[in-house]
Amino acid sequence: MTEGAANQxxxxxxxxxxxxxxxxxxxxxxxxxxxxxxVTNIRxxxxxxTRWPLLFSxxxxxxxxxxxxxxxxxxWLERIKLRPMATTxxxxxxxxxxxxxxxxxxxxxxxxxxxxAATGFGGALKxxxxxxxxxxxxxxxxxxxxxxxxxxxxxxxxxxxxxxVGAYAYAxxxxxxxxxxxxxxxxxxVMSSFWGILLGFPVLxxxxxxxxxxxxxxxxxxxxxxxxxxxxxxxxxxxxxxxxPSFFGIPFNANDDGFAATFGLEFSPIYRTIFxxxxxxxxxLLTAFVTVRLRRLPVGRAWEALREDEIACRSLGINTTHTxxxxxxxxxxxxxxxxxxxxxxxxFISPESFTFLESATxxxxxxxxxxxxxxxxxxxxxxxxxGTEIMRELDFLKQIFGESFDxxxxxxxxxxxxxxIIMVLRPRGLxxxxxxxxxxxxxxxxPVDLVKQGHG
Amino acid sequence: xxxxxxxxINGITLGSIYGLIAIGYTMVFGIIGMVNFAHGDVxxxxxxxxxxxxxxxxxxxxxxxxAVALFIVLIVAMLFTSLVNWIIERLAYRPLRGSFxxxxxxxxxxxxxxxxxxxQVSQGPRNKAIPPMVQGDFVLVTHNDYAVTLSFKxxxxxGVTAVxxxxxxxxxxxxxxxxxQRACEQDQRMAALVGVNVDQTISLTFVIAAALAAVAGxxxxxxxxxxxxxxxxxxxxxxxxxxxxxxIGSLPGAVIGGLLIGLIETMWSAYFSIDYKDVAAFSxxxxxxxxxxxxxxxxxxxxxx
Numbered sequence: 001m002t003e004g005a006a007n008q009x010x011x012x013x014x015x016x017x018x019x020x021x022x023x024x025x026x027x028x029x030x031x032x033x034x035x036x037x038x039v040t041n042i043r044x045x046x047x048x049x050t051r052w053p054l055l056f057s058x059x060x061x062x063x064x065x066x067x068x069x070x071x072x073x074x075x076w077l078e079r080i081k082l083r084p085m086a087t088t089x090x091x092x093x094x095x096x097x098x099x100x101x102x103x104x105x106x107x108x109x110x111x112x113x114x115x116x117a118a119t120g121f122g123g124a125l126k127x128x129x130x131x132x133x134x135x136x137x138x139x140x141x142x143x144x145x146x147x148x149x150x151x152x153x154x155x156x157x158x159x160x161x162x163x164x165v166g167a168y169a170y171a172x173x174x175x176x177x178x179x180x181x182x183x184x185x186x187x188x189x190v191m192s193s194f195w196g197i198l199l200g201f202p203v204l205x206x207x208x209x210x211x212x213x214x215x216x217x218x219x220x221x222x223x224x225x226x227x228x229x230x231x232x233x234x235x236x237x238x239x240x241x242x243x244x245p246s247f248f249g250i251p252f253n254a255n256d257d258g259f260a261a262t263f264g265l266e267f268s269p270i271y272r273t274i275f276x277x278x279x280x281x282x283x284x285l286l287t288a289f290v291t292v293r294l295r296r297l298p299v300g301r302a303w304e305a306l307r308e309d310e311i312a313c314r315s316l317g318i319n320t321t322h323t324x325x326x327x328x329x330x331x332x333x334x335x336x337x338x339x340x341x342x343x344x345x346x347x348f349i350s351p352e353s354f355t356f357l358e359s360a361t362x363x364x365x366x367x368x369x370x371x372x373x374x375x376x377x378x379x380x381x382x383x384x385x386x387g388t389e390i391m392r393e394l395d396f397l398k399q400i401f402g403e404s405f406d407x408x409x410x411x412x413x414x415x416x417x418x419x420x421i422i423m424v425l426r427p428r429g430l431x432x433x434x435x436x437x438x439x440x441x442x443x444x445x446x447p448v449d450l451v452k453q454g455h456g
Numbered sequence: 457x458x459x460x461x462x463x464x465i466n467g468i469t470l471g472s473i474y475g476l477i478a479i480g481y482t483m484v485f486g487i488i489g490m491v492n493f494a495h496g497d498v499x500x501x502x503x504x505x506x507x508x509x510x511x512x513x514x515x516x517x518x519x520x521x522x523a524v525a526l527f528i529v530l531i532v533a534m535l536f537t538s539l540v541n542w543i544i545e546r547l548a549y550r551p552l553r554g555s556f557x558x559x560x561x562x563x564x565x566x567x568x569x570x571x572x573x574x575x576q577v578s579q580g581p582r583n584k585a586i587p588p589m590v591q592g593d594f595v596l597v598t599h600n601d602y603a604v605t606l607s608f609k610x611x612x613x614x615g616v617t618a619v620x621x622x623x624x625x626x627x628x629x630x631x632x633x634x635x636x637q638r639a640c641e642q643d644q645r646m647a648a649l650v651g652v653n654v655d656q657t658i659s660l661t662f663v664i665a666a667a668l669a670a671v672a673g674x675x676x677x678x679x680x681x682x683x684x685x686x687x688x689x690x691x692x693x694x695x696x697x698x699x700x701x702x703x704i705g706s707l708p709g710a711v712i713g714g715l716l717i718g719l720i721e722t723m724w725s726a727y728f729s730i731d732y733k734d735v736a737a738f739s740x741x742x743x744x745x746x747x748x749x750x751x752x753x754x755x756x757x758x759x760x761x
Binding site: 029205368413 | 732
């Protein structure tokens with residue numbers, strides 16, 4: 001009893017000391033950049049401003065958070081660790097696992113209807129566009145990159161280059177030659193795929209981080225070319241007035257031959273948005289379906305073998321050159337599809353949309369979701385993209401922090417922070433099991449620790 | 457010829473800055489085998505700390521001697537940046553040591569996004585320009601009305617870089633810390649067995665890397681007189697290129713690689729096209745990695761089964 005009390009007291013002292021150190025460190029950390037604010041005055045000179053209240057409140061929050069961790073979170077984590085581990089998965093889990101994917105697909109199919117029922121025609125536009133289409137684009141890109149990174153184990157930090165190739169291919173060909181979306185979609189995929197193979201060739205020998213950096217360099221080179229080759233790409237100004245896709249030949253406009261008039265409906269921009277939503281949904285599901293089927297073909301098995309052990313792969317007579325190039329080409333093709341969809345949806349593209357940050361976001365989605373797990377990638381895309389999009393909707397925070405508080409400013413800040421936190425807590429991603437590609441009698445989930453990350 | 461000489465001077469100046477950042481990449485890669493993606497942003501944070509310190513000294517305290525101001529700014533920037541990098545290592549990289557290989561890379565990319573956005577939110581998105589700290593130059597050669605000049609600030613950059621490199625070389629080659637560091641680079645478990653505190657050594661590596669990046673950041677601010685929150689990425693990638701070109705893990709390689717990248721960039725801007733100067737640096741990176749993966753001074757990577 002007394003011993004327990006003594007332990008408790010020592011803990012308190014240690015916790016207070018930790019909190020004091022943390023507070024001091026936080027003060028040092030935030031002093032230069034939060035305590036002081038550089039502002040440009042009327043004469044265009046830089047001046048310093050102080051923000052002591054903000055600095056002290058942030059430091060106080062950090063200190064209190066450290067105390068809360070020592071007193072509340074840490075004992076709780078200890079107790080969780082002591083709890084006996086369940087040896088068998090409960091029955092509800094198995095049922096849940098079985099019905100989860102069909103339920104999700106069903107939900108995304110009826111999602112526009114639910115939104116329209118909830119918010120009406122006017123309000124639905126934002127929710128279908130900003131959340132539905134935006135997230136699905138990233139889900140599709142994540143699934144495309146998943147082929148390269150998750151299955152073949154080739155770390156690619158320049159994936160957005162292929163997205164850009166697809167977008168510019170659609171924009172330029174549609175504007176100059178007036179080809180329709182349905183002709184250009186496969187064409188953009190083919191072009192991106194070609195670029196994927198072209199850029200894949202020189203980097204075949206590289207592995208791991210080196211491969212990541214070279215692909216980053218290629219991505220940046222393509223972006224700089226897009227910026228500077230003004231005759232073709234119009235540089236920073238970008239390409240505007242890109243033709244929008246039509247409903248199999250029926251345009252979405254208010255004319256007599258438009259979509260609304262043809263089907264006897266009242267004109268509303270929501271029809272186009274819903275059409276685009278189902279289009280990207282179909283494209284994303286196509287990506288997932290192709291990936292699932294490819295895993296059963298020799299080439300898919302070769303990708304996974306390559307990820308597990310390249311040397312063993314070569315010893316067994318697998319042509320690693322072909323295997324790597326098909327992975328690059330296949331991944332790039334889906335990025336090209338997504339790119340041409342992006343150009344068609346926006347009607348405007350510029351090199352600003354294809355920065356390194358996009359590549360990092362897509363790679364982060366793949367890794368955070370759990371490389372190779374398609375459900376994980378989809379969940380990570382929803383969490384990361386939906387999470388940052390929802391920051392735009394938090395207007396009530398203005399009532400707490402005052403009118404000048406703009407939550408959208410903090411989107412990327414929290415995005416970066418979330419990447420670090422998720423990695424620290426779950427380094428192997430959110431989904432911790434993988435579906436086996438080869439099995440005897442019945443498929444059993446493979447624990448993620450047994451899956452190699454690849455050296456390619 | 458005059459243009460060449462002038463670009464040589466400019467290139468060495470730029471190369472010194474890249475070299476200082478590149479040491480940070482190469483040291484961290486050497487000791488824990490990770491590309492510290494956030495290092496370019498640490499450099500940018502250092503430039504901002506230097507900016508704040510410079511403004512405090514000149515506008516509030518009214519120090520008029522530039523030499524004293526610059527010295528204090530340098531020390532302050534080094535201290536704060538070291539603290540920042542030490543905390544980053546503690547929070548974002550140490551928990552991931554020995555884990556899955558991609559995890560620290562993603563964590564570092566997240567940290568890089570976090571740092572640049574933190575500066576954007578806390579200091580505003582606009583470029584921050586300060587009046588020139590050091591003015592004046594030497595005219596070296598005048599020929600056909602084209603004067604080749606070596607400005608005082610370039611001279612300061614050369615001098616500071618040279619002094620710091622000597623200190624740094626002494627630290628790594630002659631002190632206990634340097635020995636511990638080289639031991640950890642070769643074999644962490646063995647180093648731990650003979651009594652080297654591996655965690656502390658790795659922390660100190662990050663601190664030294666940040667201190668050198670802080671010098672580079674201060675020099676960058678002094679040289680260009682302007683800094684913005686997005687200035688970390690491109691110098692970061694170029695410094696990484698320099699580290700790779702010199703052979704990653706090799707300290708003299710990083711400095712020579714930095715000088716080479718600086719020269720390639722300035723020469724390319726002078727003789728070809730300034731729009732594509734980044735393409736030149738990135739192409740050098742790609743070509744080096746493809747044809748000379750171990751760099752100029754690196755050890756070749758042996759594939760073991």
